Amino acid sequence: MIDWMAFLIVAIVTWVAALLIVAAYSLGVRLLAVAKDEGASVGLNKTGAYACFTVCGLIVAFGVILIVPQLSDAILGFSSSH
């Protein structure tokens, strides 16, 4: 009766999502710090940093789309509702 698969899904989704978001944001923070270094290319590093922050936002947006049945129907063409 107990759906162990569901727990596994929650665990894997949580770990993958959290680590991806934290990794992307940390990389952004690092690039911002590097941009302040002497001799570093400010523009390039800052662009990279903001790209990382954008990736963060995209991951979250994707998660929300997956959760809301109406959105996943409209955008992804399928609904993962149970």
Add this chain to the structure above:
Amino acid sequence: MDLTLIVVLVIALALFFDFTNGFHDTANAMATPIATGAISPKKAVALAAILNLVGAFLSTEVAKTISGGIINEDPTGSSGVAIGPAMIFAGLMGAVIWNLLTWLLGLPSSSSHALFGGLVGAAIVGAGFDAVNYSVLLSKVLLPALCAPLIAGISAYLATKLAYAITKRSSGASPKRGGFRYGQIFSSSLVALSHGTNDAQKTMGIITLTLVASGMQDADSPVHIWVVTACALAIALGTYTGGWRIIQTMGSGLTDVKPAQGFSAEVSTASAILASSHLGFALSTTQVASGSVIGSGLGRKGAEVRWGTAGRIALGWLFTLPAAAVVGGIAAWITRAGTVGFFIVAILGVAAMLTIWFASRKQPHDHESNISDIDNSGAAVNILTKKERRAKAKAEAKAKQAALRAKAEREEAEEEKVDNA
């Protein structure tokens, strides 16, 4: 007695529970970014309230678990007593009273588990053991209560390690981890959103259960939109009001959470709650957030667990469900007296709420009872500062040396003994 009146009273109590939930739990999500100065209190509180509101509209999986799974509205057992709205009222009363009592006494507790405890207790007393679907209770409430904080804790631990590893500068330049402060606006918003999806849905489930039990709604039909809207508004209002209380007690001591660590913890909390909500797990959001705070604390250098504090928190969690079940059961037993019983429960319940409220106003709250359960759980991890770490390493080295010296002296003495002989 008029069934409609009972249903209206149950809905009012359920919305009140939702409000206290927002007031008590969800406002905490914004505490960290306010404390680190990333966002002004006014904006933070408004943002949390709005996101709770939005979150409540995102999903109805948890509401379906509660309205259609845990309680058998029409038990097939020999008792033949169906779950009536009066019984749900009794269960809710049990939950509200237990919640207020633990709040007054400063005990760690969980609104969600109080809710389930109250309902289960009332159902068992009111309609017998057949009334509760134990396999759903186990797989959608009890096991998630154990697994989700653990999953979130492991996630926060790994994420904190990762965040520190990525931002570490080998050149010795400043890693500028303050940048995580702004990320915390974003991660706290996510936590507020996830609170809305899980906590507000519990009340939706209760109201839907009541409507089904009183024959006003089909058991298989989805949650009504007015129910969703009412619950979303109640939790958002609670969050907004509760936010001001948090701000007022802010100066009195949050656990020392660094921005990078807080960010990792909050992202983990939000991911775990959102994923669980989607699969219909009714979680205690406080417990998940506590798991993350402890996990992220352990991910920092020089962290040790204070097992005493951690054990006390776990014990409080264990107690919540059975204790609320007892209160709910007693209330259900009184409602069996019919209309008179129902009003006795209503009047006793309101009297208990007022008493607890007045008692809380008289008793000067020290800051310990004012800070949230999540912060309390942060105290379960002791993070040594660099200085303390160095002092500890020194002391350990000294002890080791002393032991070596003692050993050498002993051996020397023995050698002398042999020589003398």
